[in-house]
Amino acid sequence: MxxxxxxSPHAHNKQSTSDVMKLVLLATLPGVLALTVAFxxxxxxxxxxxxxxxxxxxALALAARKRPIAFYLKDYSALVTxxxxxxALPPYSAWWILxxxxxxxxxxxxxxxxxxxxxxxxxxxxxxxxxxxxxxxxMTVWAAPIELLPASxxxxxxxxxxxxxxxxxxxxxxxxxxxxxxLDLLRQNNALMIDxxxxxxxxxxxxxxxxxxxxxxxFLVGGLYLLxxxxxxxxxPISMLLALALMSALFYDGGSSASSGSPPFQLLTGAAIFxxxxxxxxxxxxxxxxxxxxxYGAGIGILIFLIRKWGNYPDAVAFxxxxxxxxAPLIDHYTQPTxxxxxxxxxx
Amino acid sequence: xxxxSDITINGLWKNNPALVQLLGLCPLLGVTNxxxxxxxxxxxxxxxxxxxxxxxxxxxxVTPDAIRLPTFVMIIAAAVTCTxxxxxxxxxxxxxxxxxxxxLITTNCVILGRADGFACKNSVAASAYDGLMMGLGxxxxxxxxxxxxxxxxxxxxxxxxxxxxxSMAQNWEITVFNNYxxxxxxxLPPGAFILTGLIIAAKNSIDAGIKRKQEAKLADQExxxxxxxxxxxxx
Numbered sequence: 001m002x003x004x005x006x007x008s009p010h011a012h013n014k015q016s017t018s019d020v021m022k023l024v025l026l027a028t029l030p031g032v033l034a035l036t037v038a039f040x041x042x043x044x045x046x047x048x049x050x051x052x053x054x055x056x057x058x059a060l061a062l063a064a065r066k067r068p069i070a071f072y073l074k075d076y077s078a079l080v081t082x083x084x085x086x087x088a089l090p091p092y093s094a095w096w097i098l099x100x101x102x103x104x105x106x107x108x109x110x111x112x113x114x115x116x117x118x119x120x121x122x123x124x125x126x127x128x129x130x131x132x133x134x135x136x137x138x139m140t141v142w143a144a145p146i147e148l149l150p151a152s153x154x155x156x157x158x159x160x161x162x163x164x165x166x167x168x169x170x171x172x173x174x175x176x177x178x179x180x181x182x183l184d185l186l187r188q189n190n191a192l193m194i195d196x197x198x199x200x201x202x203x204x205x206x207x208x209x210x211x212x213x214x215x216x217x218x219f220l221v222g223g224l225y226l227l228x229x230x231x232x233x234x235x236x237p238i239s240m241l242l243a244l245a246l247m248s249a250l251f252y253d254g255g256s257s258a259s260s261g262s263p264p265f266q267l268l269t270g271a272a273i274f275x276x277x278x279x280x281x282x283x284x285x286x287x288x289x290x291x292x293x294x295x296y297g298a299g300i301g302i303l304i305f306l307i308r309k310w311g312n313y314p315d316a317v318a319f320x321x322x323x324x325x326x327x328a329p330l331i332d333h334y335t336q337p338t339x340x341x342x343x344x345x346x347x348x
Numbered sequence: 349x350x351x352x353s354d355i356t357i358n359g360l361w362k363n364n365p366a367l368v369q370l371l372g373l374c375p376l377l378g379v380t381n382x383x384x385x386x387x388x389x390x391x392x393x394x395x396x397x398x399x400x401x402x403x404x405x406x407x408x409x410v411t412p413d414a415i416r417l418p419t420f421v422m423i424i425a426a427a428v429t430c431t432x433x434x435x436x437x438x439x440x441x442x443x444x445x446x447x448x449x450x451x452l453i454t455t456n457c458v459i460l461g462r463a464d465g466f467a468c469k470n471s472v473a474a475s476a477y478d479g480l481m482m483g484l485g486x487x488x489x490x491x492x493x494x495x496x497x498x499x500x501x502x503x504x505x506x507x508x509x510x511x512x513x514x515s516m517a518q519n520w521e522i523t524v525f526n527n528y529x530x531x532x533x534x535x536l537p538p539g540a541f542i543l544t545g546l547i548i549a550a551k552n553s554i555d556a557g558i559k560r561k562q563e564a565k566l567a568d569q570e571x572x573x574x575x576x577x578x579x580x581x582x583x
């Protein structure tokens with residue numbers, strides 16, 4: 001009688017880390033495209049510079065740690081971090097902002113903790129938060145949506161955008177070229193109706209902000225593609241979005257700007273969708289079990305709303321994710337699934 | 349009796365209060381955002397350490413064991429109060445900047461630790477010397493951290509040194525990087541945590557390097573003195 005001597009699982013997914021990372025890179029495309037259409041070449045330049053810095057820093061760190069460089073560079077994880085940070089930063093960020101961000105993402109948040117798989121925090125978000133805390137002025141200047149630019153201001157072309165990022169050129173005109181984002185406006189105005197705000201400021205679009213709706217939609221498409229390819233489970237992103245929607249529905253009074261906008265507005269502005277599908281789903285720094293992921297995602301959603309509404313910063317995805325990264329081991333501890341054949345009581 | 353070179357090495361390196369014992373982290377992280385602050389607090393700590401160690405050592409034979417800790421804390425608090433009054437008199441602005449961290453020197457574990465761990469068992473001279481060395485070791489780390497944080501945070505060094513050294517220090521400020529955007533993280537507490545961690549890591553790696561070298565030396569000596577095996581069969 002022939003007995004199988006290998007243990008289960010007998011069939012397994014052959015996806016390697018690099019395949020997964022490549023798919024994630026592919027899935028950011030629609031969102032990046034929307035960002036480029038809405039805000040100009042800035043985001044692409046961000047991604048380009050961040051990728052160069054990211055790969056160089058990763059190679060340096062690997063060399064210092066005496067690890068095989070080519071092997072680890074080929075898992076594309078540094079590239080994914082670079083792309084995510086490039087998307088999160090304001091378009092046309094200066095090169096030194098990107099370099100500092102990538103240094104903290106790759107060197108401090110990832111390699112100092114032992115490389116991919118050992119980082120307790122999401123590297124891209126660590127880089128982002130370091131920048132946000134350190135350079136508040138540069139980090140809160142967001143380019144205006146192209147369709148709202150006055151006719152006198154021309155959008156820099158690809159080459160000029162690169163020169164701006166490298167510091168060889170100034171913005172065409174800073175005042176006309178940058179604008180407060182809808183979330184900024186909502187923070188600054190407490191005593192108006194949202195309809196008044198919408199009339200006063202063209203940054204507000206139909207649902208979210210002008211341009212932002214398409215960006216969110218782009219990331220939604222990419223995220224759903226990743227979900228379809230089973231790169232991550234639905235638990236964390238869906239519970240995060242649901243929690244955010246629920247919180248905003250609870251506190252929305254139907255129209256005043258003090259109540260922070262309707263649920264669709266909260267979902268479609270800022271980084272909510274991008275965060276839900278590309279940041280919250282990070283397999284390394286999130287909770288492990290499905291039940292844990294639901295709690296983890298819900299925590300992030302609630303924190304995003306709390307910080308957006310009562311915190312000091314207009315958007316909050318990065319802070320919320322880092323705070324829940326702290327909590328992930330605790331969540332794992334309390335949501336450890338029981339193995340088949342063991343009852344819950346026997347565990348303790 | 350206490351060996352003075354041992355005390356020196358212990359205080360400055362091997363048993364450094366900030367890097368090895370990790371004591372007194374509160375002021376270490378709280379005020380080291382510029383060179384002038386860290387030198388000010390470093391000097392105050394050295395003074396308190398020397399004074400309290402000396403006093404504790406003098407009365408060590410008449411202190412009942414049961415109430416030695418309260419006694420030590422009273423002595424330390426008295427020394428801290430003297431320091432505070434002195435700084436209030438001579439460097440008033442710095443006194444204002446250091447604020448709560450000056451009285452908090454009383455609760456700095458380094459000082460009580462040295463009083464209980466060293467001064468109440470050793471001679472007055474050795475205790476005073478130990479206080480000086482421990483204080484110097486602590487102040488050196490404060491200074492290093494303050495300089496690193498000021499340099500990374502603001503791009504310049506030795507700003508406002510006149511608060512401590514009078515008007516002759518008015519133009520000691522060195523601008524290292526021009527047009528430097530403030531890197532707030534280094535000035536904020538998280539920067540202190542990260543930099544302290546890096547300094548500790550650097551110290552540990554230097555120690556590991558020294559140890560490796562010594563082991564290699566020992567191995568070499570063993571190799572040379574190894575005798576040729578003469579028993580058994582030679583094929």
